[in-house]
Amino acid sequence: MASLRDYRDRIKSVTSTRKITSAMKMVAASKLRRAQEQAEASQPYAQSMADMLARVAANVTVNASSSKLLAGTGSDQTHLIVVVTADRGLCGGFNGNLAKAALKMARDLIAQKKDVKFICVGRKGQVLVQREMRERMWESFTGLFGKSRVDFAAADEVTSYILDKFDAGEFDVCTLLYNEFKSVLTQTPTAQQLIPFKLPEMQDNEEQDKGDSAASEGGPSSPYDFEPEEEEILNALLPRNLGVQIFRAFLDSAAGEHAARMTAMDNATRNAGEMIDDLTLQYNRARQASITKELIEIISGAEAL
């Protein structure tokens, strides 16, 4: 049986663990708030970009001469998977689930005789993907989420790396895999195809109509002029849009990371509390047992005289 001293030491160590987890929870909560604010602040740009793309796309037909970012390379042999995870752990299944989804996707593609390459953003994803598919890893970007806010420059860096590789013809299809921030309690691994880019026609046309009829008396059919030509604008817009999509994934992932860590640390704090209660009970019981034992010894000693 553990001695009283052992119990005391355990209680002390669990108490200090609880202090740490509850502090981490509070830090995560405040970081989450900031990340959510940032995600909100970036909305107008993403929205305007989507509107503009829809407008331009409505005037352009996709054909063989269109940008490869839109039309594709005509093959789907090599897939690039961009995995966005956190740099740090202690956030429940946040990184693990995403890495699992990434590896599953890669295995499925490999089973279909496709070639798969990886770009990892975030140290945790890099470690987890490397464990199984080291030779397929192109590049990993870490430390992008370390700062209090995510810079657009960070997304830009990753975007230009991807575009360089694409221009060099090193892959055909690019999929972005990240944790979508649904709510503080749920973040779901989401795959989004970046290249070739799928124009979100239906949805955005509706939005465009709404925007137009609200904004201009000319009605939704008011013609748009383009300068330079539609094709040229589209070719300039697409790479920017890629950056915007990646940036949005970063922001979602950053908010999700803090939310997941907050939830995980909340659980840990609660578990530590329960453990302390249990241990305290056992400690008291053991103390009582030893007092009783001593008493019995004294009494039976006195009776023997």
Place this chain on the structure above:
Amino acid sequence: MTDTQTINFELVSPEEKLIEEPVKMAVIPGTEGELGVGAGHSSFVVALKLGVVQLYKQEGDTDPQKIFIAGGFADVTGQQCTVLAEQATNVNDLDQAALEQELADLTEDLDRAADAAETLRAESAMVLVKAKLSAVTGALVV
């Protein structure tokens, strides 16, 4: 009711919405020349180059607010002018001396650049600094 004499100007960067206000006229640097956008302008989408956006807030405003943008796009309708820019700075916040220093540093970097990638990076940074300088001084820097 929106005032028909003004156009609602929006400047957004990927990180946040920077400006949203009604202006009399906005002059934006299109790739094929500067354009003045006022209320009732025909709808169009335009690509922008490095340059200065000028906001004339009132009729006969002689001192427009000047904002430097590092390229982007503008989406114009009769009531709305939305400028998407990845980088935007108030021209008054640009420091001429610091920019000149930066230009000198970059020139040095360019001379010492070891490979093509470094040269490219220095060159694109230089284009940006030069454009900022010409925005401050109002003269063309080459």
